[in-house]
Amino acid sequence: MTPEERTRLIDRVAQRVPKKRLQHILRVEALATSLARFWAVSEDKASIASLLHDIARDEPESLLLQSVKESDDPLALDMAQTAAPVVLHAPVGELIARRDFGVDDPEILLAIALHTTGAPHMDRLAMIVFLADYCEPGRHFAGVEEVRALLFSSLEAAMLRALDQTLAYLRRHSRPVDRHTVDAASAFACLAAEDSQRLHQP
Numbered sequence: 442m443t444p445e446e447r448t449r450l451i452d453r454v455a456q457r458v459p460k461k462r463l464q465h466i467l468r469v470e471a472l473a474t475s476l477a478r479f480w481a482v483s484e485d486k487a488s489i490a491s492l493l494h495d496i497a498r499d500e501p502e503s504l505l506l507q508s509v510k511e512s513d514d515p516l517a518l519d520m521a522q523t524a525a526p527v528v529l530h531a532p533v534g535e536l537i538a539r540r541d542f543g544v545d546d547p548e549i550l551l552a553i554a555l556h557t558t559g560a561p562h563m564d565r566l567a568m569i570v571f572l573a574d575y576c577e578p579g580r581h582f583a584g585v586e587e588v589r590a591l592l593f594s595s596l597e598a599a600m601l602r603a604l605d606q607t608l609a610y611l612r613r614h615s616r617p618v619d620r621h622t623v624d625a626a627s628a629f630a631c632l633a634a635e636d637s638q639r640l641h642q643p
């Protein structure tokens with residue numbers, strides 16, 4: 442992506458989201474591209490996925506629900522069953538990225554679709570966008586530093602920490618939980634258990 446293409450993309454995003462959202466999006470992009478560089482993932486893909494990840498964040502929930510139900514995208518349709526409709530801005534963001542921005546790269550689309558809930562099988566790009574969204578410097582909440590501290594040592598460990606914290610927060614506040622987040626947390630916990638077993642084998 443040339444600097445001009447990036448500027449054009451930012452201009453188009455700016456027309457569709459409030460100013461504050463755009464500032465968040467740009468902070469996510471900055472962190473995601475530095476993570477991409479470190480973890481040998483395409484910086485262009487990290488940039489495009491970040492710039493588009495919250496393109497549907499300010500749409501009303503009723504519209505989000507309608508969009509996923511009418512879509513032909515299996516992941517979006519699957520997510521339509523969610524207990525927490527706000528998470529639908531992620532699959533709807535994917536649909537908009539495809540339809541209005543001409544994105545056809547499956548990794549970028551998946552990273553956008555999974556950025557809120559996570560999922561059991563995430564590639565590096567998807568983990569990077571999820572974690573950059575969670576940890577960008579504008580985020581201030583208990584536990585965020587613990588996740589930031591893991592970003593450059595293990596994406597999987599950072600994911601597990603972030604997902605566990607998210608679930609704890611939602612439960613503490615009696616907020617609805619999307620099952621993809623539960624599934625993702627247990628998948629990353631299994632991965633961590635396997636890793637520590639491997640480390641402790643003689």
Ligand SMILES: [Fe+2]
Binds near residue numbers: 495556
């Ligand atoms: Fe989001």
Ligand SMILES: [Fe+2]
Binds near residue numbers: 465469494495574
């Ligand atoms: Fe976001």
